[in-house]
Amino acid sequence: MKLRGLYAITDSQLLAGKFLSYVEAALEGGVVLLQYRDKSSDEARRLREAEALRDLCERYKTQLIINDDAELAARLNVGVHLGQTDGPLTPARALLGRQAIIGSTCHAQLELAEQAAKEGASYVAFGRFFNSNTKPGAPTCSLDLLDQARSKLHLPICAIGGITLDNAAPLVAHGVDLLAVVHGLFGAESTAEVTRRARAFNELLSIK
Numbered sequence: 408m409k410l411r412g413l414y415a416i417t418d419s420q421l422l423a424g425k426f427l428s429y430v431e432a433a434l435e436g437g438v439v440l441l442q443y444r445d446k447s448s449d450e451a452r453r454l455r456e457a458e459a460l461r462d463l464c465e466r467y468k469t470q471l472i473i474n475d476d477a478e479l480a481a482r483l484n485v486g487v488h489l490g491q492t493d494g495p496l497t498p499a500r501a502l503l504g505r506q507a508i509i510g511s512t513c514h515a516q517l518e519l520a521e522q523a524a525k526e527g528a529s530y531v532a533f534g535r536f537f538n539s540n541t542k543p544g545a546p547t548c549s550l551d552l553l554d555q556a557r558s559k560l561h562l563p564i565c566a567i568g569g570i571t572l573d574n575a576a577p578l579v580a581h582g583v584d585l586l587a588v589v590h591g592l593f594g595a596e597s598t599a600e601v602t603r604r605a606r607a608f609n610e611l612l613s614i615k
């Protein structure tokens with residue numbers, strides 16, 4: 408499966424009271440990957456919500472990725488995204504199997520991406536590129552790093568951090584395959600606007 412397109416990431420605060428309707432609106436707009444990102448320790452709610460997202464993703468033929476939690480991903484038979492402090496890639500790959508999508512946060516460091524590639528990552532994520540409402544303190548990353556990454560890596564490249572429809576085009580021009588977005592998608596005023604934005608992000612990546 409080619410990993411190219413909009414990568415929507417949920418935010419439990421931003422989506423409070425409209426979680427499934429906004430996610431479904433994004434899927435309607437053609438999201439390629441959907442990440443369940445919930446930083447709480449409410450295991451029961453996390454399982455319930457992740458199961459609901461898995462069922463929705465199955466209907467829309469979208470791949471679900473769980474943030475941080477390889478065990479939960481294994482339980483649901485979906486992918487996982489791991490940051491530098493979320494546990495090593497190699498055991499996660501062994502747990503989830505060869506087909507699973509496993510993403511790795513590489514901040515602005517090419518060496519981290521090369522290491523992730525060796526350890527079996529399916530894509531590498533760089534960021535943050537712009538001011539982020541969701542994670543204002545994340546380290547920053549430049550477009551130059553994308554050029555180096557594109558020439559050295561043979562994996563899909565994901566960009567994250569403050570991405571909106573107004574600032575995403577240069578990322579695509581510098582070789583990004585996946586645009587990972589929270590606020591620039593789910594900060595919309597209505598479900599119709601979420602769907603419109605999702606389609607427009609994919610059009611930037613020449614995906615209709």
Ligand SMILES: Cc1ncc(COP(=O)(O)OP(=O)(O)O)c(N)n1
Pocket residue numbers: 414442444474475488489490491492493510511512532533565567587
């Ligand atoms: C696609 C994508 N890229 C980067 C991150 C950030 O992961 P991490 O550094 O582990 O931070 P948290 O998201 O866990 O706060 C991500 N989640 N997704």
Ligand SMILES: Cc1nc(C(=O)O)sc1CCOP(=O)(O)O
Pocket residue numbers: 512514533534535536538539540541542545546567568569570587588589590591
């Ligand atoms: C979860 C996350 N990780 C980042 C990184 O740079 O690693 S930036 C970020 C937040 C992305 O949300 P928004 O699209 O609202 O900025």
Ligand SMILES: [Mg+2]
Pocket residue numbers: 474475488489490491493
């Ligand atoms: Mg993490």
